[in-house]
């Protein structure tokens with residue numbers, strides 16, 4: 613619901629130094645995250661991904677709620693070799709709300 617999305621927007625502050633989402637979002641040091649749920653991994657135009665993301669794109673792997681939750685809990689374990697330097701979200705509730713927020717930006 614709307615409350616979950618609002619909570620996720622707050623959690624997104626941890627991501628906002630590197631990622632933009634919403635109308636007019638541009639790539640920063642990380643790719644823009646519009647339409648993330650349902651998007652093939654590593655496919656934002658003009659972004660230079662690491663090799664592990666290029667491989668995921670070639671394999672056609674798609675972001676869904678499950679893969680995103682695993683990635684956000686431990687980015688560098690889920691995609692070994694990623695250049696995303698973020699240790700991960702410790703709280704399950706943060707992952708749930710953040711996913712709802714990103715999903716709201718995927719419609």
Ligand code: HEM
Nearest residue numbers: 626627630641642643653654661662665694695696697698
């Ligand atoms: C990649 C989410 C925090 C830098 C990604 C991707 C997602 C994501 C979903 C893959 C996008 C795609 O496949 O196109 C998040 C979320 C964050 C977060 C939700 C906060 C909880 C950060 C931070 C940084 C960062 C703090 C910078 C210090 C990057 C970079 C990539 C990336 C550089 C590309 C990785 C690669 O090519 O290996 N992020 N991120 N992210 N993120 Fe983040």
